[in-house]
Structure formats: structure tokens, C-alpha cells
Amino acid sequence: MGTKIEPTVIQPGDKWLNKHTWAWASWDWGQAAINAVMITFVFTVYLTSELFGDTDHSSLVLSQALSLAGLLIALLVPVTGLRADAAGRRKLWIMVNTFLLVVVCAAGFFVYPDPRFLIFGVAIIAALSLFSEFAGVNYNAVLNQISTRATVGKVSGFGWGMGYVGGILALALVLFGFVQPLVDWPGANTTDSLNLRWVAVFSAAWCLIFALPLFFVIPESPSTVSTKIPLSQSYKVLWGRIVGLWREDRNLLFFLGSSAVFRDGLSAIFTFGGVIAAGTFGFTLTEVIIFAIVGNMVAALGAVIGGRLDDVIGPKAVITGSLIGLLLAGAGVFFSPGASGFWIFGLLLTLFVGPAQSASRSYLSRMIPPGREGELFGLYATTGRAVSFLAPMLFGLAIALATPFVASGEAQRYGILGILVVLLIGLFLLLPIQSPRKTSNA
Template structure:
């Protein structure tokens, strides 16, 4: 079914940067504080520090909590997305899950620097990842409401770019307002880790404020079915639809599988980027945050440029080129002897991550049958979670193999090879898949 048959509140393809696009992308801007500040660079570093006891034990507890969250996401997001499609309640569930995300994030203020609060903090991080994913499935599904075949790449890239820029500003405010304040104020006090606990409140407010435009401007999606799907029947309906999809469009199924692999490699670049910067190249925490800020700037530029190339060359060409660039830049990081090399090749990694992420989303959006956006993006999330062990496992395995073979302190560098292996496998799986066909109005744009 063509995009022209979908409900779209925006008119002509040439007017893609509308109030709907801005409102949609604003949510990504706000949610970036949760990913960049809470889950990736700041709060989890606090939670796995010596303030909570043995660092290895704290890391293990955090990984266990996140594993529980990952299982919940894998089991629930396709069904919740499908039910939101059927009932025409995408925006409602974005709002519900965003508010839940904000409340969970704000509760991080009560994670005091004591081992007794370790599990509480870890479960909050896991709950944030679950709420964020639930909201994100329906958020991604809105992409087809606010774009056309000729603009879906630009709109997707713009959303990713806005998310990166939001992360940049949030990280900068956290660094210079809480972690390493440029002027002293009561909220910057390190007594009882007040400054780091207030980071949770700041992130919650940032997320809420920038979600408001979507709440008030984006219209609710129309119901895709005249009858609601009973909860007890949801999984049976989902499995029938997957079986039907396998018979009708194996290409979409293969894309979900291949994208799951290379997206795990993309996620690992950010997950382990800070770890490698600190452990292999000797960056201090403040330097890691500064690199994260600059890296997000580069990633934002890459996502926006990649989005425009997406609409010209197609998403498969953008993803393929990005993965090749990532493999070359990753090799550069591996062979770099000093921090200067990490800055150069690490920023090149950031440049190619954005286009790959944005084009993967637009690729799927182009393939989805109308009215099944939430369901398909739910499967997109689930397949990603199903293989999310790959990059961490190969990262760890490469380090374990290298440990007895190299000098002390050098084994972590070899974890980079594990991440590159995941990206290479994802690229190999992507190459045989057919690229989405351009519709007539897209080809003429």
C-alpha cells in the first residue's frame, strides 16, 4: 500500500519542515537527556562507581537489571504497538509512557550514594529503558503520519539530528552546571552526591518540557481496525500476522533481522565508546563528556546529511555506505596509539552512526503496510533486543582472548574488533536484501 493512502497532516512533499515535523522531533530532543545523561554517560557511571561498593559487582547488578528490562521489551512492545495501531491511540501511549519515563527518571534523586541503593538505582535505569522503548515504538510509527515517500528520509534524519543536538545541550548543562560547575551554586554540592542526584531531576524536566509540542500539536492516529483486539488474543493475532508477513513479504522480515544485527553494533559504539576512551586512551570523566558533546554534534550533522541523501539515493545505499565508513573508522581507532587518534577516528564513527540509524528507520517506514506502523516498529525493537547480546558478548570475548596475549592494560583495545565484527555481519546480511522501490511521486521529487 502506498504512502498516499496513509493519513498525513502535512501537504506537499517540498514542505517537509512543518510544525508537525518540529513537534515530532522536539520529543526526540527531550528524550535525548534520558539516553545521553541517565542511561549512557553520567548516571550509570555514578551508579557503578565505588560509592556503591565494588565496581564489578555494581556493573553486574546494572547488567542484570537491564537484562530484565530487555526481556520485558522483547515480549511486550510488538503487542502494545499493534494494539495502539488498531485502536488509533499512538499519541495517547506516547504521552502515557513519556510521563511514566519522566516520573521514573525523577525518582533517581532518591538514589543515595550507598550500596543499599544499588538495586533501586539499577531497576530505575531498567524501567527508564522500558518506558523509553514503549514510547519510542509509537513515536517511530508517527513518522509515516508526518512525511511522504519523497520526504521520509529527510524527516527521519532531522529527528535523529534533533535528538543528538538535544543530547549535546543536556550534556553541556550537566557538565558545566552539576559535574564540573563553572560557578558554585547549591545544586552543585557534592555532599551526599546531591549534584548527581539532581541530574535525574534535570533530565526528567528536560524530557517533559520538550515532549509538550508533540502532545499538543501532533494529531492522534486514526484507528486501523473497527474492532479492538482483546488483550488475551493479542499474541495469537501477532503471530498470525508475522506468519502472513513471511508469506507475503520475506524482504521485510530479512530487513528486520539484518538491521537488528547492525543496530546492535551501532548501539555498542555509544555504549562502549566512553569505556574505551577512559580505559584505553586515559580520558577523565569530564573529557569523556566533552567528547560525547562533540561526538553528538558530528552525529547530528551526519544524520541530517544522511537523511537528505536517503531521499536521493535510497536508504539502503546510505546504510551500506555508513557501515563501510564505520568499519574503516573503527579500524582507525583500533590502530591509534594515542588520544589524538581516538578523537579523529572516534568522531568519524559518530559521523557515520547518525545516517545509519536514521536510514534504518526510514527504510522500515517505506516497507510497512499502512495501519501497521506500531506493530512493525514493535517488531523492529524486539528483533533488536533479541540480538542485543551480540556486541557486548563479542566485545568481552575479544578482550578475554587478548588478555593473556598482550601487555597489561592493552586488552580492552581488542574489544573494538568484536564490535567491528558485528557491524561486518550486519553489512553482509543487508547486502542481498532488496532496496525499497521508489513511488512515482518520490522519484519525481
Template sequence: MEITQGQSLVAREKWLNKYTWAWASWDWGQAAVNAVMITFVFTVYLTSELFGDTDYASLVLSQALAIGGVAIALLVPITGLRADVAGRRKLWIIVNTLILVAICAACFFVYPDPSYLWFGAILIAAMSVFSEFAGVNYNAVLNQISTKATVGKVSGFGWGMGYVGGILALALVLFGFVQPIVDWPGASTDQSLNLRWVALFSAAWCLLFALPLFFVIPEAPASSSKKIPLSQSYKVLLKNIMELWRSDRNLLFFLCSSAVFRDGLAAIFTFGGVIAAGTFGFTMTEVIIFAIVGNVVAALGAVLGGRVDDWLGPKAVIVGSLIGLLVAGAGVFFSPEASGFWIFGLLLCLFVGPAQAASRSYLSRLIPEGREGELFGLYATTGRAVSFLAPALFAGAIAIATPLVDSGQAQRYGILGILLVLALGLLLLLPIRSPRKSS
């Protein structure tokens, strides 16, 4: 099927079609990298006593990730811009995904020895960089496979597939490698072979579920016949930002507000397990079980929120979700026992999914045709620019509370730091005009 700029692949078809499935399948596969490698399993292995002092290992990992974050902030917008102009959006998804898979597989060679610490940290940081590179153009495809009337459902479906993919990948890792239910050579703990095999599993999972996008989604057309030299890319990007300031400040204000509340959303998952273990006494197994159940709830929330998005608009979904998050977060803060964390923690997961999906669909409705990659690049960059905010307020709230409360109770107050970020994001979002709805 041949498409022209601004024409959706699904203009006359049902929204849940082969293009939607192929697009969302990439998110399903990507979840193994995010959930298994970067969040729950491999980074825990890398910061364990197997690599020496755990505090030093955590410091090395955070330094490597910080450098990766700077690379993302500097490079992502121009990579999206250049892909838009050249009409090579899918090509760069494929290239960056293949590089991501190779880096992930290379983690197999991170042996449990302090001399491999920096090697492992650099690989993790590189994964985060190329994941973001691929993700920018992946998000930009959203406008190719949806209409203004279906973009909310499609975005929510993609987020939901990502959550479900992460759930299944985590479960397979848990029962196949970490706590195997069947004794097999890949589950051997000698030289941490089981955890190193997790890297190969994640690489294969990512590649396998990326293939439908590679073969089904057509390449986007070029937005311009004139190529941009690499040396001129930042100049063109700055010019485009200034043009947006003059012509569409609403879009720029949304990028800023979403950066703040998305940092709060990320912090919920980043520190959720820490709070569960440190404040409510969850064991590692209980944390993983909660993570799996929480991802199920988040997936359901993302899909249902996508339908509400197309009915009421994305701003209503984001505002409602942020209010729900503030209420649920307060519930976690005041809960004296683990049962309260289960109730209000799962409620947090329910509202995280719709807020994430609606934020993406909100931007897709505002983007001028032909600039999807560039502006989703700015979307990623603005998020990185304030990514320190929630961790800093989380740590600051704990530091303030430490001399004022009983021993072991200060961590609970970190929740208030996260809630402050969410509240600030909500206040910044309220004055912004909603995108116009289209049938």
C-alpha cells in the same frame, strides 16, 4: 486537520514544518534520559564506590537491564499492534512519556548508599522499558508527518535533533552540576545532591520538550474497527508475522539484518568511551568532551544522510555508512596515539548518524499502512534479540588477545569484535531489495 489512514500530514506542505519540529522536539527531550541518565552520568554514579563494590554494582545494573530487555522483547510488539488497531498512538506516547518522566524524577531519591543500589538499578531498567514503549509509537508517527519522498530527511532531522539535545543536556549537566561554573545549592556534593539533582533536571528536560508533540501532532486513526483483547494479542501478532513471511519476506529479512548492524552501531557509543580511556588514556573530562564533539558530528551526519536518503534511497545510505564505519574502525584499531582516535573516532560518529536514521526510514518505506506501531515494535524486539552480540564479541576478542599481547593492549582488540558485527550486518543487508522510491 483531519487525516485518513495512510494520508500524510505534509502531503502538500514543506517537509520542515510545525509537525516535523513538534515530532523531533520529543527526541530532543528524550536525549536527556538516554545520554545523561542511562549512558554517561547517573549510571556512572550508580556503579561508583558510593554503592559498595563497583564490580557488584555493575553486575546488579546489568542484571536489572537484562530483565528490562526481556520485558521489552515480550511486550513492545503487542503494545504497538494494539495502538495501531485502536488509533491511540499519540495517547500511548503521552502516557509512557509521563511514566518515564516520573521514574526519572524518582532517581532523586537514590541516595549514595549500598542499600539503595537495587532501587536505583530498577529505576534505570524501568526507564529503558518505558523509553522503548514510547519510542515505538514515536517512530510510527514518522509516516504521519512525511511522504515517501521526504521520509529520509524527516528521519534524519529527528535523529539530528536527538543528538543536539543530548549535547546541550550533557553540557548543562557538566557545567551546572558535575563541575559547576557557578556555586549554587544544587551543585552541593553533600549526599551527592548534585548528581541526584541531575535526575530532576533530566525529567524536566524530557517533559518540556515532549509538550510540542503532545499538542501539535494529531492522533492517528484506528486501522481497524475491531478491538483486539489483550489475551489474543500474541496470537494476532504471530498470525501477522506468518502473513508477512508469505507476502513480504523482504521486510522480515530487513528486520533481521538491521538487528545485527544496529547492535554494532549501539556498541560504538557503548564502548567508545571505554576504549578512549582504557586504550588511548583519555581522562574523564576528555571522554566527555569527545562525547559532545562526537554527538555534534553524528547530528550533522544524520541530517546530511537524510538528504542523501531521499536522493539515492536508504539502502545506499546504510551500505555506504557501514563501509565507512568499517574503514574508520580499522583506523581506530591501528592508531598508536590519541590523535588517531580523535580523527577516526569522529569519522565513526559521522557515519553512525546516517546509518541509524536511514534504517528507520528504510523500514517506514516498507511498512504496510496501518501497521506502523506493530512493525516498529518488531523492529525494537529484533534489535533486543541480538543485543548480546557486539558486547559478547567485544569481550571475546579481548579474552583471546589477553595472553597474546602486552599488558594493557588487549582492549584494543575488542574493536575487531564490533567490526565483525558491522560486517555481518552489511552482508545480511546486501541481498535485500531496496524500497521503491516515490515522489
């Protein structure tokens, strides 16, 4: 079963910033409401507040739900992405999973401020994480349709930047429209946390509206194999590709494994950042959103600076330095006695996250043999989720182990150590890997 090199919708020499790039990046702009508002800084803070009972218990339940979602992602996402590529149904499955995201997100309106609704609420967050990854695998794979080898970095960075800016704007609208409204309107009513429940509907609408350009502008992907892959053979084909890498390029395979670990730690910083700010350092929801807006700005700045350093000192040095910076800043958060310390070290965390994310993608781009971009970027996306349960699991485990020995409400702080362990493991796995050669592509 031979693979075909996938054609792009643009040709070398075409402008990289075109209607396809805008349409593709618009999806990331819309998806930012799911990630920044629902999963990270607003709705999870609502779920882990005292409205739903003991905050340590709520944080533990949330981490367990995300761990379960991570296990499902590890089992299901690799083959769903593989089958979508093979069948030429990539855009179709982006659309299907985006609609599922919208429906599940809107269901957050029915999560009332009562401990009896905690399980329902965290189940929604876990489902959002799951469907987001289903859509994201195919979304990332579209990158090879709308870019050339010489422009893939620019296009990828533009999409990442659009995601950050979309998150900033969505958070600002939530802050001034629902949490601290500039105008008194029915959606700002705080009775039964109506304003926060309306945030779920707002996020669903935001996600859908900005996904529409991708639906209408980006063409469906062609089939990449001459025959369709039966469901029963999907895992066998996936395993065959991994075995092939073991034989042909173990350095690349080891990078996929190490990046899967440290990228899970990077995701956890944002996933649990708002929860820690509110539960451990006493931030109000307004303060959490303001921190999130500033943090996204700092992360975007870090990604730009890291991208420039990448071309000078190489991606491995950028990732290594970023992970060390994250470990030091994370330790600073853990030992900080108050909110001022969280502001300082928390923003340092966001500063180092951007370079680590962008350099990781650049690292792989430099290592991919010509003609195998689609296959290996897809494997990069799926291996990144294969251990997506690890950071939430260690976050929850650290809280559970600390609970009997600390005062009520203090155990959540120890979840930070669980995230730092994941980053440390990822760093140790990265160090022995050879740096990729620089390419000459402009």
C-alpha cells in the same frame, strides 16, 4: 478484520514544517536528555566509576540489566504498539510512558555513591530503556499522521536532528551547570555526588517540559481496525502479519531482520561509548561530556551527508559502507593504547552511525507498498527491539570471558569486540538483500 488507511493531519501541498512537526520533534528534543545524559554519557559513567566498586564488575552488571530490559522489550513492545495502533490510543500511551520515564529518571537522585546502590542504579537505567522503547514505538508511528509520502523523509530527518541538538544542549547544561559549574550554586555541590544525582532530576524535568507540545498539539490517532484486538489475540495477530510478509515480500522481511541486528549494534555504540571512554581510556566525566557533545555534532553531520549520498547511490550502499566504516573504526578503538586514539576512532564511529540510522529508515520507506506505511513502520520499530538484548549481552559476555586472562580494569576493553560481532552479523545479513527501487516522490 480489515485495516483502514490512516488519515494524516496534513494534506499534500501543505508545508511540511508546521506546528505538528515542531510539536512531534520537541518530544525527541526532550527525550535526548534521557538517552544522552542518563543512559549514555553521564549517569552510566557515574554508575560504572570506582565509586561503586570494581569498574569491570559494574560494567558487567550494567550490561546484564540492559540485556534483561532488552528481553522484556522483545516480548512486550511489539504487542503494546500493535494494540495502541488498533485501539486509537497511540498518544495516550506516549503520555503514560513519558510520565513513567520522568518518575523513574527522577528516582536517580536517590542513587548514592556506594556499591550498595549499584543494583538500584542499573535497575533505573534498565527501566528507562524499557519505558523509552514503549513510548518510542508509538512516537515513531505518529510520523505517518504528520507527514505525507512525499515529506516523510524530511519530517523524520528533522525529528532526528532535533534529538541530536537537544542532546548537545542538555549535555552542555549538565557540564556547565553541574559537573564544571560556571556559577557556584547548591546543585553543583559534590558532597555524596549531589551534583550528579541532581542531573537525574534535571533530565526528568527536561524530558517532561519538551514533551508537552506533543501532548497538546498532536491529535489522538484513529482506530485502525473495525474491532478491538483482545489481549489474548495480540501475539497471534502480530505473528499473522509476519507470516503474511513471508508469503508476500520476503526481501522486506529479511531487511527487517538484518536491520534489527545492526541497529542494535548502533545503539550499543552510544549506550556503552561513555562507559568505555571512562573505564578503559581514563576519561574524566568532564572529558566524557565534551566528547559526547562533539560526537553528537559529528553524528548529525554524518546523517546529513549520508542522506545526500542516499539519493545518489542508494540506501543499501550507504548502510553497507557505514557498517564497514564502523567495524574498522571499532577495531581502531579496541587497539588504541590511549585517549588520543579513542578521540580519533571514537569520532569516526559517531560519523558512520548517523548515515546508517537515516539510510535504514529510508531503505524501508522505499520498500513499503502504498497504504501499508503505518503497519510496516511499526513492525520496523518493534523488530528493531526484538534483539535489543543482543549487543548488551555480547558486551557483557566478552568482558566476562576476558576477565580471568587480563589485568584488573582491562577486561572492559574486550566488550568492544562483542559490539563489533553484532555489527558484523548485521552486515552479513544485509548483503544478500535486494536494493529497493528509487521512488519518484519529491
